[in-house]
Amino acid sequence: AQSVAQPEDQVNVAEGNPLTVKCTYSVSGNPYLFWYVQYPNRGLQFLLKYITGDNLVKGSYGFEAEFNKSQTSFHLKKPSALVSDSALYFCAVRDTIRRDDKIIFGKGTRLHILP
């Protein structure tokens, strides 16, 4: 069965510094990987996805993520953090081996950008 781990409950970064939010996954076949962001009392907003191809994918609001198959990781990154990036971030995976459309989410990482 597929699973996602976000090892950090919270990440604190000073504004202007680079940020990384970690994610590792487990699937039977090849993964589809996603990052979503959630602001207070809101639904989830899609940031980016990896399906195939280039291991570095770029998404909304200057975020990017790097797919590493050997380490089964998909860490979210941004070169220069903004205070407005403070939110709850979810990594998610879908297993392609059975064309299973179910998406499994991690428990989330709260990102605090300090002014």
Place this chain on the structure above:
Amino acid sequence: DAGVTQSPTHLIKTRGQQVTLRCSPKSGHDTVSWYQQALGQGPQFIFQYYEEEERQRGNFPDRFSGHQFPNYSSELNVNALLLGDSALYLCASSSSIQETQYFGPGTRLLVL
């Protein structure tokens, strides 16, 4: 182009009651998935509807049921509500030919 919409935004029920939540998918999407997000947790998959049928189901009891209409909108029904059903219920829509699910704002259910 409207995104995914859900109604109502908030709901308060008492134990044992029944509730119906509604979702309209993003234009051009034909697949609707429902998730439960408890406080401090990630979304948990409940089930997915495609072509008016339940295509997949997560680890939720039969008290949770759903329906999809010919216009692709969907309902989530929960019977015999328990205190533990209090959560944010999220609807996500997608197209059968692409992988990304887009989420609505959610319905926050409180069971007293």
